[in-house]
Amino acid sequence: QVQLVQSGAEVKKPGASVKVSCKASGYTFTGYYMHWVRQAPGQGLEWMGWINPNSGGTNYAQKFQGRVTMTRDTSISTAYMELSRLRSDDTAVYYCARDSGHYYGSGSYLTGAGDYWGQGTLVTVSS
Amino acid sequence: EIVLTQSPGTLSLSPGERATLSCRASQSVSSSYLAWYQQKPGQAPRLLIYGASSRATGIPDRFSGSGSGTDFTLTISRLEPEDFAVYYCQQYGSSFTFGQGTKLEIK
Numbered sequence: 001q002v003q004l005v006q007s008g009a010e011v012k013k014p015g016a017s018v019k020v021s022c023k024a025s026g027y028t029f030t031g032y033y034m035h036w037v038r039q040a041p042g043q044g045l046e047w048m049g050w051i052n053p054n055s056g057g058t059n060y061a062q063k064f065q066g067r068v069t070m071t072r073d074t075s076i077s078t079a080y081m082e083l084s085r086l087r088s089d090d091t092a093v094y095y096c097a098r099d100s101g102h103y104y105g106s107g108s109y110l111t112g113a114g115d116y117w118g119q120g121t122l123v124t125v126s127s
Numbered sequence: 128e129i130v131l132t133q134s135p136g137t138l139s140l141s142p143g144e145r146a147t148l149s150c151r152a153s154q155s156v157s158s159s160y161l162a163w164y165q166q167k168p169g170q171a172p173r174l175l176i177y178g179a180s181s182r183a184t185g186i187p188d189r190f191s192g193s194g195s196g197t198d199f200t201l202t203i204s205r206l207e208p209e210d211f212a213v214y215y216c217q218q219y220g221s222s223f224t225f226g227q228g229t230k231l232e233i234k
Contacts, residue, residue: 047225111219120171
């Protein structure tokens with residue numbers, strides 16, 4: 001069965017960086033894009049970007065351009081999201097979510113919704 | 128960027144009643160790339176509907192989605208106690224954006 005297991009909670013000071021991991025199992029890791037979504041306390045869902053685990057290519061939401069880096073290690077089926085220059089309003093639960101899309105034709109990919117989600121990682125930014 | 132506006136913000140109903148949740152897009156959502164998620168406190172979102180009207184794996188048939196273009200609806204035909212939660216719509220046709228959510232609470 002598909003599972004996404006994320007790393008544990010983090011407490012960081014303003015200005016620091018945080019790196020969250022998402023270990024995938026139960027499917028071919030390189031066959032599906034991976035999204036990162038965050039949720040501030042009591043707030044809604046905010047899409048941060050995706051990574052193509054096959055090529056390492058990324059697409060970041062404009063809001064996070066220059067501060068977020070998404071990477072992967074295919075040898076251990078793990079995706080990473082690193083957010084730098086943390087501020088107090090970055091305090092949130094960060095989720096990874098597998099994209100339900102698929103490859104077609106000669107290597108093109110059609111993105112879909114997030115069909116499997118990690119359990120979430122709470123990142124607290126506080127001085 | 129496509130902005131999604133969900134209404135109402137809060138919906139108060141009783142078990143057994145029918146729930147109708149709305150999601151309106153600021154511009155047309157291509158190919159009906161519209162999804163609905165359910166989120167309960169302390170849990171990750173759960174995919175209910177994709178492609179505007181297709182149920183995800185394991186989702187009961189009391190959940191149904193409809194709509195196209197800029198207007199989409201999630202309907203829960205007969206509310207069960209476990210259906211009271213927050214619901215989000217998401218478009219994935221032009222980048223990815225979420226609505227602000229509708230809280231479905233017990234009346």
